Each structure stands twice: as structure tokens, then as C-alpha cells.
Amino acid sequence: MYKRQDADLDRARELRSLLRDALARTGLDDTLPHRADAALRAFPVRMRLSATGHVELAPEDDGVPGALATLLTVAVRRGADGSWDRMRACAAPDCRWVFYDDSRNGAGRWCSMSSCGNRAKTTRYRARKAREVRIPE
Numbered sequence: 001m002y003k004r005q006d007a008d009l010d011r012a013r014e015l016r017s018l019l020r021d022a023l024a025r026t027g028l029d030d031t032l033p034h035r036a037d038a039a040l041r042a043f044p045v046r047m048r049l050s051a052t053g054h055v056e057l058a059p060e061d062d063g064v065p066g067a068l069a070t071l072l073t074v075a076v077r078r079g080a081d082g083s084w085d086r087m088r089a090c091a092a093p094d095c096r097w098v099f100y101d102d103s104r105n106g107a108g109r110w111c112s113m114s115s116c117g118n119r120a121k122t123t124r125y126r127a128r129k130a131r132e133v134r135i136p137e
């Protein structure tokens with residue numbers, strides 16, 4: 001029982017890391033698509049006809065793998081409607097929370113300006129002040 005839970009947790013963490021890297025747009029290197037292919041194989045989906053007559057993706061498995069596959073089907077739908085392009089991973093290295101960027105210009109970097117954004121601005125301000133050379137009078 002514990003081994004299954006550990007494997008599920010490992011897969012969930014791997015999927016979270018993968019999605020954050022993809023959303024951060026900074027982890028988009030040559031290895032990411034290969035890493036994604038390997039990770040996504042753990043979440044098989046099939047097509048089915050919904051009760052409303054729409055063709056949709058549905059997870060093959062149940063339990064945790066099925067729940068994670070359901071999350072991926074949401075990502076597929078968001079990619080199709082274009083809203084995925086507004087999903088971001090917070091630029092704060094100690095946060096990386098995933099959020100929907102509803103800023104006017106679509107250049108949001110932090111999950112919250114009042115926490116991560118403010119912290120980053122304060123850090124930059126302090127670094128700039130520390131670099132300033134004080135000229136004695």
C-alpha cells in the first residue's frame with residue numbers, strides 16, 4: 001500500500017515540476033519535451049462521447065493516476081482555447097505557484113504582487129542601494 005502511495009506521490013511531484021517548467025518558460029530546453037513524453041506516458045487517456053454529445057478526453061485509470069490524468073485533460077482544453085498561454089509559474093524561486101495571469105499586458109511574473117512581487121522588488125531595491133557608491137561630502 002505504501003509503495004503505491006509513494007509512487008503516486010513521486011508521479012504527482014514529477015508532473016508538477018514538469019508543468020511548472022513548461023509554464024515558467026525558462027525550463028523550455030531541449031530536454032523538456034523528452035522528459036514530458038516519458039512522464040506523460042504514466043497518465044493514459046482515451047476519447048469518449050460526453051452526455052452532451054461532445055468528444056472529450058477521459059482518464060484510463062482511476063485513483064491518483066486518473067485524477068492527475070484529469071488535470072492533464074484540463075491542460076489540453078486550456079491549450080485548445082488559448083487560456084493556457086496565460087498560465088504562469090511564479091518567478092519567485094521559493095514559490096513557483098502556478099497562477100492565471102490576468103494582467104492587461106499578459107506579462108505577470110508573480111502569483112501575488114503583495115507577497116512574491118513585493119519581495120522581489122524589495123530585494124532588487126536593497127541590491128541597488130548596496131551597489132550605490134556613497135560620495136563623501
Ligand SMILES: [Zn+2]
Nearest residue numbers: 090095111116
Ligand atoms: Zn509566488
